[in-house]
Amino acid sequence: MSEQDVRPAALVIGHKDFAAGLVSAVTAITGRSDLFRTASNYGLDTRATEAMLRDAIADGVSVIFSDLPAGSTTMAARRAQRDHPHVTVVTGISLPVLLDYAFAAPGAAHAADAAVEKGRAAMMVTRGPARAD
Amino acid sequence: MPIELHRIDDRLIHGQVVVGWGQPLELRFLVLVDDEVAASEWEQELYRMGVPPDMRVEFVSVLQAIERYSAFAADPKPGMLLTGDIDTMARLCAAIPALRRVNLGGVHHRAGRAQKLRYIFLTGPEESELRAMAANGVEISAQDVPAARVIPLTQLLAGEALA
Numbered sequence: 001m002s003e004q005d006v007r008p009a010a011l012v013i014g015h016k017d018f019a020a021g022l023v024s025a026v027t028a029i030t031g032r033s034d035l036f037r038t039a040s041n042y043g044l045d046t047r048a049t050e051a052m053l054r055d056a057i058a059d060g061v062s063v064i065f066s067d068l069p070a071g072s073t074t075m076a077a078r079r080a081q082r083d084h085p086h087v088t089v090v091t092g093i094s095l096p097v098l099l100d101y102a103f104a105a106p107g108a109a110h111a112a113d114a115a116v117e118k119g120r121a122a123m124m125v126t127r128g129p130a131r132a133d
Numbered sequence: 134m135p136i137e138l139h140r141i142d143d144r145l146i147h148g149q150v151v152v153g154w155g156q157p158l159e160l161r162f163l164v165l166v167d168d169e170v171a172a173s174e175w176e177q178e179l180y181r182m183g184v185p186p187d188m189r190v191e192f193v194s195v196l197q198a199i200e201r202y203s204a205f206a207a208d209p210k211p212g213m214l215l216t217g218d219i220d221t222m223a224r225l226c227a228a229i230p231a232l233r234r235v236n237l238g239g240v241h242h243r244a245g246r247a248q249k250l251r252y253i254f255l256t257g258p259e260e261s262e263l264r265a266m267a268a269n270g271v272e273i274s275a276q277d278v279p280a281a282r283v284i285p286l287t288q289l290l291a292g293e294a295l296a
Binding site: 015043044045046047048068069070071072074075078079082 | 143144145146147148151152175179180182183184185239240241242243251252
């Protein structure tokens with residue numbers, strides 16, 4: 001069975017082209033294009049976004065990665081989750097989060113939690129060395 | 134200080150509201166006017182999750198909004214009043230003489246609606262409702278985020294903003 005035969009159970013959703021851009025970066029780094037589905041809320045109200053996510057859940061998605069905690073994508077995901085308690089919603093995502101999730105063992109129960117921790121740890125601020133002059 | 138913005142946005146509390154407008158206007162409270170949300174603790178908790186800790190949010194029904202509008206407008210901190218649809222805002226404008234300026238921030242695609250802007254789609258009755266509000270002295274314009282161009286209602290309904 002090729003990797004394309006199995007539809008991914010994780011979906012990335014965000015504003016405009018956020019999900020497509022982030023997942024394209026995952027593909028560039030891992031060489032895998034079968035890890036995440038993508039979706040956008042562009043042009044949709046919250047109810048239409050929710051309907052799209054419900055369809056995805058009915059199609060096997062069990063983990064939803066969303067961009068902004070305050071965003072309509074997250075609101076829609078939380079509403080869809082209400083009737084589907086097995087679904088996990090992760091917000092505030094970044095490339096390190098998706099990469100960690102991508103490399104987790106398939107079906108790992110705490111993969112989303114571990115990926116969030118990895119994402120938090122990946123954030124840092126660096127400054128150049130102090131100049132003598 | 135008056136309420137800085139009276140906004141119609143079918144996404145209610147979301148990124149454009151909290152970040153896009155909230156930061157430049159230094160908003161400290163939101164008044165979300167929606168009968169369904171006002172009656173649901175679960176919905177309120179969901180929206181509260183998207184609001185930063187330094188911003189207060191009030192969930193009120195249309196009737197409560199009418200009763201409490203003067204108090205909201207007298208708050209010394211800047212705030213925003215939000216409705217999820219045109220009809221709710223029209224009811225507020227009809228009952229609150231001080232509410233004379235409305236921002237169309239997001240009315241998205243749905244069956245029966247025609248596109249007026251990238252983020253504004255309207256049915257015939259919605260257009261009529263906006264025209265009636267304007268005829269009663271309410272200044273209505275479309276603007277999704279502060280950096281975007283302000284589109285007056287007449288230009289919006291004429292379809293000139295799509296060209």
